[in-house]
Amino acid sequence: QKEVEQDPGPLSVPEGAIVSLNCTYSNSAFQYFMWYRQYSRKGPELLMYTYSSGNKEDGRFTAQVDKSSKYISLFIRDSQPSDSATYLCAMNRGSYIPTFGRGTSLIVHP
Amino acid sequence: DTGVSQDPRHKITKRGQNVTFRCDPISEHNRLYWYRQTLGQGPEFLTYFQNEAQLEKSRLLSDRFSAERPKGSFSTLEIQRTEQGDSAMYLCASSLGGRDTDTQYFGPGTRLTVL
Numbered sequence: 001q002k003e004v005e006q007d008p009g010p011l012s013v014p015e016g017a018i019v020s021l022n023c024t025y026s027n028s029a030f031q032y033f034m035w036y037r038q039y040s041r042k043g044p045e046l047l048m049y050t051y052s053s054g055n056k057e058d059g060r061f062t063a064q065v066d067k068s069s070k071y072i073s074l075f076i077r078d079s080q081p082s083d084s085a086t087y088l089c090a091m092n093r094g095s096y097i098p099t100f101g102r103g104t105s106l107i108v109h110p
Numbered sequence: 111d112t113g114v115s116q117d118p119r120h121k122i123t124k125r126g127q128n129v130t131f132r133c134d135p136i137s138e139h140n141r142l143y144w145y146r147q148t149l150g151q152g153p154e155f156l157t158y159f160q161n162e163a164q165l166e167k168s169r170l171l172s173d174r175f176s177a178e179r180p181k182g183s184f185s186t187l188e189i190q191r192t193e194q195g196d197s198a199m200y201l202c203a204s205s206l207g208g209r210d211t212d213t214q215y216f217g218p219g220t221r222l223t224v225l
Contacts (some may be wrong), residue, residue: 004152006152008150035221041218041219041221042126042219043112043114043201043203043217043218043219044153044201044216045217046213046214046215047214049213082214088153090152095141096141096143096154096158096205096207096212097143097155097158097166099155100152100153100154100215101152102150102151103150105153106163
């Protein structure tokens with residue numbers, strides 16, 4: 001079993017939909033949680049990070065962490081075709097080296 | 111464009127050949143990371159530098175792999191005697207350092223194909 005599990009998708013939604021992306025993890029030592037966006041043939045780009053249970057909002061994006069369930073989510077409101085990308089969750093133990101999920105491919109169609 | 115550059119962007123080589131990749135981090139960043147990403151997977155950590163010191167290496171980094179960061183600026187990743195299983199995207203990232211969650215900025219990657 002991998003330390004970080006993430007459904008690869010693809011997840012296809014219509015423009016304007018609310019998107020929910022999720023990861024589960026097995027290591028309770030993980031303290032910091034991140035979401036990256038990766039467009040095709042590009043490197044990952046950090047979207048959000050959080051280190052506590054609860055919600056963190058940034059524009060159309062909300063990151064949610066539930067440490068008791070070892071479950072994190074990223075919500076995207078009013079999704080746009082430009083949001084079409086692979087979304088990677090990542091987490092670390094307080095060192096600098098994150099463990100990544102395999103990524104979920106999101107397709108937002110007009 | 112994050113400011114991290116990698117060269118070349120694509121490399122096709124025959125099995126058994128040596129290849130070298132270069133990463134130029136954001137100039138004031140003192141940490142530099144190498145990752146490998148295969149199709150449908152997330153990036154996997156390979157190694158990490160603090161300035162010129164290589165502080166951590168993954169067990170994924172076999173003896174055929176070597177990385178350097180002379181003078182704490184650019185870094186090179188060399189793969190000797192390439193194998194078909196080395197085919198992947200090699201990503202470089204850099205960060206300022208100083209906090210547990212300091213942001214890593216990724217380059218566009220070098221895509222390696224071993225025939």
